[in-house]
Amino acid sequence: MASPKKKLQGLVAATITPMTENGEINFSVIGQYVDYLVKEQGVKNIFVNGTTGEGLSLSVSERRRVAEEWVTKGKDKLDQVVIHVGALSLKESQELAQHAAEIGADGIAVIAPFFLKPWTKDVLINFLKEVAAAAPALPFYYYHIPALTGVKIRAEELLDGIQDKIPTFQGLKFSDTDLLDFGQCVDQHRQQQFAFLFGVDEQLLSALVMGATGAVGSTYNYLGKKTSQMLEAFERKDFSLALNYQFCIQRFINFVVKLGFGVSQTKAIMTLVSGIPMGPPRLPLQKASREFTDSVEAKLKSLDFLSFTDLKDGKLEAGS
Numbered sequence: 001m002a003s004p005k006k007k008l009q010g011l012v013a014a015t016i017t018p019m020t021e022n023g024e025i026n027f028s029v030i031g032q033y034v035d036y037l038v039k040e041q042g043v044k045n046i047f048v049n050g051t052t053g054e055g056l057s058l059s060v061s062e063r064r065r066v067a068e069e070w071v072t073k074g075k076d077k078l079d080q081v082v083i084h085v086g087a088l089s090l091k092e093s094q095e096l097a098q099h100a101a102e103i104g105a106d107g108i109a110v111i112a113p114f115f116l117k118p119w120t121k122d123v124l125i126n127f128l129k130e131v132a133a134a135a136p137a138l139p140f141y142y143y144h145i146p147a148l149t150g151v152k153i154r155a156e157e158l159l160d161g162i163q164d165k166i167p168t169f170q171g172l173k174f175s176d177t178d179l180l181d182f183g184q185c186v187d188q189h190r191q192q193q194f195a196f197l198f199g200v201d202e203q204l205l206s207a208l209v210m211g212a213t214g215a216v217g218s219t220y221n222y223l224g225k226k227t228s229q230m231l232e233a234f235e236r237k238d239f240s241l242a243l244n245y246q247f248c249i250q251r252f253i254n255f256v257v258k259l260g261f262g263v264s265q266t267k268a269i270m271t272l273v274s275g276i277p278m279g280p281p282r283l284p285l286q287k288a289s290r291e292f293t294d295s296v297e298a299k300l301k302s303l304d305f306l307s308f309t310d311l312k313d314g315k316l317e318a319g320s
């Protein structure tokens with residue numbers, strides 16, 4: 001059984017995989033990236049090779065090297081490094097799980113296989129169990145992202161009795177807007193100390209109300225500090241301030257969603273905000289346009305996100 005050590009909580013940044021202009025992984029900026037997350041964003045947990053990291057667009061050997069680099073550069077700086085090891089091939093997923101254990105990662109996460117799909121809960125559990133068994137000492141997280149995998153098995157159903165099958169099961173990363181499903185996951189497992197990590201950044205406040213213990217997301221790369229302020233306000237039960245922060249974050253996300261938002265755009269935004277070159281995405285994704293970056297820069301300035309100036313008297317300016 002996984003050591004019940006430190007529970008994964010708070011904000012977890014879903015890391016981008018930096019690339020060079022010619023499409024190779026740019027390992028040379030990962031050290032800087034770690035320092036940026038810790039010092040500028042106050043984020044000390046990362047989720048590597050997931051959606052934002054284009055994990056499924058990398059070769060197995062690239063995924064291994066990326067995981068190694070984050071673990072190495074994060075040593076003594078980060079609290080937890082969780083590696084996403086999901087793949088269409090069970091063998092590859094097991095290899096990556098075993099590798100994550102060998103390099104000293106703090107946990108592994110797995111999405112549902114999404115080409116030849118599991119159609120029932122039991123089949124999905126069997127797949128996850130085989131992966132988890134390849135890293136029997138590592139905490140295991142199920143990464144529920146039905147809009148991208150097309151596997152719509154409800155998380156609540158999946159979690160029912162999961163520890164009997166997967167003793168290392170430690171939590172759920174829930175990237176969906178179904179708060180009935182999410183809430184029931186929390187409600188039915190209150191005794192078990194699982195991590196319930198929400199993955200829709202623009203709706204995190206509602207998930208906190210529903211019992212989320214943390215969050216994994218792409219925006220925590222550059223809005224980590226802002227989002228932490230929301231978490232702190234929530235902890236203090238200052239719900240109107242927490243809502244102000246959530247609305248402020250929503251104004252930004254709503255703005256980029258309307259322009260067309262995905263991993264490519266996340267790379268462009270992070271380059272802009274951190275100054276660390278994230279490079280283009282890999283095909284089939286296309287680099288974000290110059291117009292996108294220009295309008296985002298103007299928006300970030302108008303929202304005061306670039307300087308991370310604190311809110312005055314806990315009040316936001318009206319409008320956006």
Ligand SMILES: CC(=O)N[C@H](C=O)[C@@H](O)[C@H](O)[C@H](O)CO
Nearest residue numbers: 051175199200201202217218219
């Ligand atoms: C589909 C996707 O990439 N979801 C991310 C994590 O699960 C989120 O962090 C979103 O990027 C974020 O909520 C903005 O929509």
Ligand SMILES: CC(=O)C(=O)O
Nearest residue numbers: 014050051052217218
């Ligand atoms: C957002 C997230 O969790 C991912 O990129 O996998």
